[in-house]
Amino acid sequence: MQSPCCCLLSLLLYLVLLSGTWADLEGTFTLRLLQTTTFQNTSFVETEGLGLLEDIKLGYLDKRTWSIHICQPWVRSPLPQADWDTIENLLKVYLLQFNHMINKWAMQTDIPYPFVAQTMGGCILYPNRTTEAFAYVGYNGQDFLIFDTKNATWTFSQDTTFSRYVQSLFHQNSTLGELVEVIFDDTCVDEMKMLLHYGREILERQELPVATVFARTPSLGQLLLVCHITGFYPRPISVAWLRDGQEVPPGPALNTSPILPNADLTYQLRSVLAVAPRDGHSYICRVRHHSLGTRSLLIPWGNSEVVLITGLVAGLPAAMAMAAVVVLWVWRQRKHQPMEELQSRNSILSKGA
The missing domain is CATH 3.30.500.10 (MHC class I-like antigen recognition-like)
Known part of the structure; x- marks a missing residue:
């Protein structure tokens, strides 16, 4: 028995x-x-x-x-x-x-x-x-x-x-x-x-990733670019930083968190890239996921003026007047841009990226 x-x-x-x-x-x-x-x-x-x-x-x-x-x-x-x-x-x-x-x-x-x-x-x-x-x-x-x-x-x-x-x-x-x-x-x-x-x-459920890029300034000579991706399913995902169109290789300046669960059975993670303020390069966070098919999600980090403003405001309190002038100029430039162009800076789907 x-x-x-x-x-x-x-x-x-x-x-x-x-x-x-x-x-x-x-x-x-x-x-x-x-x-x-x-x-x-x-x-x-x-x-x-x-x-x-x-x-x-x-x-x-x-x-x-x-x-x-x-x-x-x-x-x-x-x-x-x-x-x-x-x-x-x-x-x-x-x-x-x-x-x-x-x-x-x-x-x-x-x-x-x-x-x-x-x-x-x-x-x-x-x-x-x-x-x-x-x-x-x-x-x-x-x-x-x-x-x-x-x-x-x-x-x-x-x-x-x-x-x-x-x-x-x-x-x-x-x-x-x-x-x-x-x-x-x-x-x-x-x-x-x-x-x-x-x-x-x-x-077989698929949820598109939602990605944003923002900056932190832990010190005067360092700028941290943070790419936060959330809401995606299934779990496997690929995240990379592009400097002037070229992928940034693994190294001490690049730190990507583990994939963490959300309460709604989706996932999130962060990829952080340390750069020097006003280094003159362009940066893009690239996300590849099964829900995107053959396309990639590209999230650019502003322009050199924005990086310069971040560094000035965070590290040089004595230069607030100059920073305010630059901020005002950037605001006026953006005010006249079409709404579609502003939205495209936050989320760009491009084939073969």
Whole structure:
């Protein structure tokens, strides 16, 4: 008779792998299942779970009731409610066994409470349709054990008495071995293909980036040009600075932030270029994104007069009168420009840039 842990995963995979067709989507996709369990003591344990397809939250586990909450309607639609009830019941059995097993290990090895055990498993589907599976176990926020998918063995990240002890128990535990075997026997990839089929619309969603360029003057001899890009989806994006039409190579003067999420499931980032005030060069922030197709978004940074004004106002308070005269001249020049020309300075779409 199969263990409840293995039955749970087998049922999950069987129910998700219902009949249906799916069309290939471009790109690399990753399915992740995350579990975080906090052991306050031997009798008080809290477990949180989360399922992600790329950056899309599929569902989560209520830490009080251990109920599954589905976040996307297309995840629940292929399965009747009775099947979800069965999954939840078996999931509770698995979590009870997991907590009992970890508590037993902690007491036998005198691990102090409280501590946190984390697991992450899933698979990656690459554009050439090759796949890769993975599984990790963490302890108190640190890498602990890694599953070697080629040899079907657990290797430890930290060589300690505790890690060696847990590694040996993982290898001896037949239930866990069955569970891992089911996960990595191509079932994760089949499950992801099913999700890609039902979630195609949201996965293919495209949002155009919105970009602005502004300046900061942290010191008298330095000008920071900031290109802020936000509101784009999907995540991959390319941002570069052009000096007089030529791309600025990587270096200490160029600093680009990581891609960060927005609350509306879009992304943002900043690219900062340090330049000398009044250096006489023209600068353009260039953005390339899948939503733009073959075009590029070009956002220029003003002209030499604007850079000069920024430097004067920020670094030479005694020259305020001269700066005011220059500002007035620039304002008058811009006043007579057509509105279309003013708008084009903030957002230019040009082919082949």
